[in-house]
Amino acid sequence: MRHRSPRHRSLKSDPKAWAATGALTVVAVAAGAAWVASRNPRWRHDGRRRSDMPTLAAGRGARVERTVTILRSPEELYARWRDLARLPELMAHLESVTPIDEKRSRWVARGPGGTRVAWEAEITADEPGRLIAWRSVEGADIENAGSVRFTEAPGGRGTEVKVLLSYELPAGRLGEAALSWLWESGDQEVREDLRRFKQQMETGEIATAAPRPAEAR
Amino acid sequence: MRAVCWHGPRDVRVDEVPEPELINPRDAIVRVSSTAICGSDLHLFNGVVPTMESGDVLGHEFMGEVVAVGSGCRTLSAGDRVVVPFAIACGDCFYCRERLTSLCDNSNPNASMAEALYGFSAAGLFGYSHLYGGYAGGQAQYVRVPFADVGAFKVPASLRDEQVLFLSDVLPTAYMAAENCGIRPGDVVAVWGAGPVGLLAIECAYRLGADRVIAIDRWPARLRLAESHGKAETLDYEELPDVVEELKQRTGGRGPDACIDAVGTEAHGTTLDALYDRARLAVRLGTDRSHVLRQAIQACRKGGTVSIPGVYGGLLDKVPIGAAFAKGLTLRMGQTHVHRYMAPLLAQIEAGRIDPTFIITHDRWPMSAAPEAYRMFRDKADDCVKVVMDPSR
Secondary structure (H helix, E strand, O other): OOOOOOOOOOHHHOHHHHHHHHHHHHHHHHHHHHHHHHHOHHHOOOOOOOOOOOOOHHHOOEEEEEEEEEOOOHHHHHHHHHOHHHHHHOOOOEEEEEEOOOOEEEEEEEOHHHOEEEEEEEEEEEEOOOEEEEEEOOOOOOEEEEEEEEEEOHHHOOEEEEEEEEEEOOOOOOHHHHHHHHHHHHHHHHHHHHHHHHHHHHHOOOOOOOOOHHHOO | OEEEEEOOOOOEEEEEOOOOOOOOOOOEEEEEEEEEOOHHHHHHHOOOOOOOOOOEEOOOEEEEEEEEEOOOOOOOOOOOEEEEOOEEOOOOOHHHHOOOHHHOOOOOOOHHHHHHHHOOOOOEEEOOOOOOOOEOOOOEOEEEEOOHHHHOEEOOOOOOHHHHHHHHOHHHHHHHHHHOOOOOOOOEEEEEOOOHHHHHHHHHHHHOOOOEEEEEEOOHHHHHHHHHOOOOEEEEOOOOOOHHHHHHHHOOOOOOOEEEEOOOOEOOOOOHHHHHHHHHHHOOOOOOEOHHHHHHHHHOOOOOEEEEOOOOOOOOOOOOHHHHHHOOOEEEEOOOOHHHHHHHHHHHHHOOOOOHHHHOOEEEEEHHHHHHHHHHHHHOHHHOOOEEEEOOO
């Protein structure tokens, strides 16, 4: 924008001068915000590191941490999550989960561009009403480890559900493009999955604005 | 079916679109018998609300007859006559249990969009942008109503559409605006904007015990209505641009005890700060005009309340937060928790204590002429205050 406000015109009476001053302020504030964000560990690409987070060997891989409060008891929420075969109803990227025995299960998920990724997982901790933790076993397309913890919220506000997840593609399996897609989308996927879990558990359905079933999801 | 669709700023059309169908268990399909244009629809019409898409069906003030219900919708059956709140609420989350239904956790499918902008997402709304869920609205012959078991509110056959239609939005909105003022006997309440919400807020403020109500506007027909029907004192800000000083003079130097901003983001003004708002918007340095809010904060007495039913969407500039702080003001705002007001307000209507039909200036307007109605309402042509449309015509 060209700004040609003559000096004798006061700032007060000239809306354009006001606007130019505002533009400079916005630029300065934006630069400041970017600097502050760069200093904040939450905004760094490597995410937060936590001692209670399940990690892959040598701390490799992407990490996601997401928490949501659901107005249901820890026992109900644990039971729904522990029913692994029904998890794809809540988690959009999952195609199927097939339990093999009490501990092991086979997972198939949709990857980028119509690809499909599969892995076998074993449950490494299982405390009814409190915690489920898992880890992929040898030969997974995506190496991953995670946990979901159910903690009663104060004041009858339901249950705090915390998901911790770390994952990595073994080198060369799906290529760099897929890896970068996962880095970008993992956090958003977990966030949306938890939202659907909450909607299903609180309301019995998953909200959609589609006008007809054909357009839903 | 026919529906009023948004195609861009100042471009709404009546399109032929497919009829909605049941999707979720708690859905109902409603055949619309009456549908109104809201002042907040003008923000969409003027293109100041982001995330609208071409073809979006407008409208959030509607009522009609239930024609289909999902398997989980046990409170309704086909043939029920219902009014539908503009905000969609699940009834089950923490906020719904607290009766703060416009803050529902579960009804916005695009919650992540709202979270990025506002930190958290509030309820999904009918016909009010994708930020608020992208739901098709009620200026249509049929509407899919999600969570209809807690949303669609049955009304008795003894009352006409016009008497109960405004339970969907403007009457509860006006009531909550007045309730938020915390009115005590002897209070003076100033109301900016004598449109449908402002006019009804005058009535609600008196009902809640206000001693005097002062309405501020510039349209003669609206000021006349505020005087003749609302029994309010009026202030034409084009004649008396120093509204703050004028209000002080009329209140013994104290200032109004409560101020209601029933205008919101597209405030019009004649003073320097209003010009500044327009310049700033023109170069896209902000999204909202705050001229009325500034006046309300400035005019309000020490320790008073500023109640904001007018819609704001983005960033406000030059809001005198220092004045609000120095005077210890209370600011109350937000989308209306319509669900909690419907039953008590229906009882008032049935008892003949509230009759909101006086705001209607254009009744049974054919929906096929909706674009003309939007322009007329925006320009206040033909002294337009409220248009109620007939979707069958």
